[in-house]
Amino acid sequence: MAMVVTEPCFGCKYTDCVAVCPVDCFYEGxxxxxIHPDECVDCGACIPECPPQAIFYHDDVPEKWHTYIELNREMSLTCPNITEQKTPLCDE
Structure with a gap:
């Protein structure tokens, strides 16, 4: 089971979660x-750091966002790895 970034992240792209990730499993679209599901160690450190509450444990992803499970896998294979906090696309 891995963490999954879902729709509330779209257009925001806060990177507070990236700053606390111990394994650098975030990728920037x-x-x-x-989140690359094979690199994530399921520590959950990113969940409370996400201002729009867009990150869920794989098994807890709301039904309406289940397509994001596969989207995270696909996009993490093509997007660049991000390991440092950056300015978000939006403000809280």
Whole structure:
């Protein structure tokens, strides 16, 4: 089971979660972040750091966002790895 970034991240792209990730499993798309499911160690450190509450444990992803499970896998294979906090696309 891995963490999954879902729709609330779209257009925000806060990177507070990246700063606390012990394994650097976040990847940066143009409009949101993604988590590589095979690199994530399921520590959950990123969940409370996400201002829009967009990160869920795989088994806890709301039904309406289940497509984000596969999207995280696909996009983490093509997007660049992000390991440092950056300015978000939006303000809280």
């Amino acid at each position: 143009a409009s949101m972040l993604f």
